[in-house]
Amino acid sequence: MSGNTITHETTTSADPVGTTRGTSVAPSRAARELGLKRSEFTLAVHLGRIRTLPDDGGGGGRRVARDEIERIRAQQGFPEVLRESVRSVGTAEGAALMEVTRARFTRLARLGLLVPVSFYINRYRAVVWLYLADELRQFASDERNAALLKGRTPEGLRDQLTEGLDLRPRNWRGRHLGFLLRRADDDPWSRAAAVASLLDPVEVSEVVRDPCERSHLLRFRPTQPSHGVPGSPSAQLAEEIMTAADPDEIDWLRADLAGAVDAARRQRPAPRPVPRGAEHHPAPKERHPQRRVPHPERSASTPPGPAPRPPKTEARGRIRGLFGRLWRRDP
Known part of the structure; x- marks a missing residue:
């Protein structure tokens, strides 16, 4: 499997x-x-x-x-x-609908054969998965699934269950991403944000290295279903479910995010901050070097005049500096 x-x-x-x-x-x-x-x-x-x-x-x-x-x-x-x-149902009602035991229903769900449509955290902080009744009826009526509904579970599948396989969180994330992408319509940044919402922030920062693009992406981040008070154990458990965990799933989402951000960047680049004061002080116009025109009364053979004297304050400063150096040289 x-x-x-x-x-x-x-x-x-x-x-x-x-x-x-x-x-x-x-x-x-x-x-x-x-x-x-x-x-x-x-x-x-x-x-x-x-x-x-x-x-x-x-x-x-x-x-x-x-x-x-x-x-x-x-x-x-x-x-x-x-x-x-x-109409969505839990494990007990779903098992009755499919005419199987609750244990078999749970095994089928953990193997990824039954995909949850939503979940909630009960008062005992346990995850309660919900499934579409229509989909359960379709699965049970399909003759190709008859062997899975009766008799022993195939050995290969039993081994995976023994190793702890549980695809319910991952399958829910995949389905939820489909919901988010549908709601994003054709907006490129909304589609990229939908993918990013299932990744840990560290993963997002490694894929989207530009801080302006990360900030812009955050503006379009979809609102996730709330499960308890923020920071509570129930909310933390829900956050774990809503964040990709398997290495191959993370790699797949990272690749999707990189492609989505690249498409959004080409279609509508993320806005950049305006440099401080740039809106009040426009850059000066470029000046072209002007050709010096000689004074009409000065011939070409006339030597240039003496350099202008520095202002008195500048001259005084130089004298004070000279005396200061002489003063420091006295023993």
Whole structure:
């Protein structure tokens, strides 16, 4: 079983629809009008079931066009079909849905055969993985998976489980990256920031060495799901899950980040700070050397006059300096 099981989801287009704030609504209102809980609405957006558009009113968030809401409401079976398409279940409910034991369900998930769609940290600081009910039903109904649902797990897979293989965090990160890239639309820096969000800051600084580009990248960093108070054990555990850990996964993301930043740099270079005072003191214009014109009353054979005398203050300074040197030489 290979560890390289991360895939990007691009099944459903999430291109923005509409551009006017007056013809769109906030996510909370869209969720109410579509009969969804906020968590269900967020998942529906991630999966491409609901298309959003940038908030052109300066809010920086996302909105849902009125036309999009009407399109969804007009679909056959609304709202039950929509709700079922985003229903997520945990291990116990998922095992019952697939008619397998919880232990077998967990083994299949650790092997990467069942990909989590989200997770949360419970009050015991344990990670609870959630899966799409639709995907579990499809897996169980596929005849090619019958051997995995009954009987002994193949020896090769058992060995990997014994060695501690658990692809759930990595597969979630791959799926989550697909969500972030879909939300980034065509903005090159947003796409680069989506990749960077799954890497440790040290890794990002090694790939993006230019401090101006790193600072610009940080402006587009997507907001990650919150899990507890910042700095709490739950938040730290969630941060570990959201950060790439396997060496080959890190190498893959670093290569993706380097390519994304290079593309963003070519399309729209990161802004540079203006030198201090440059906006108030423009650089002087370049002067061209002027040809000296001789005085009309002085002929070419006239020798140049004596050098001008230094100012009195300068002359006094020189005399004082001379006396000072003489004074220091006296025994």
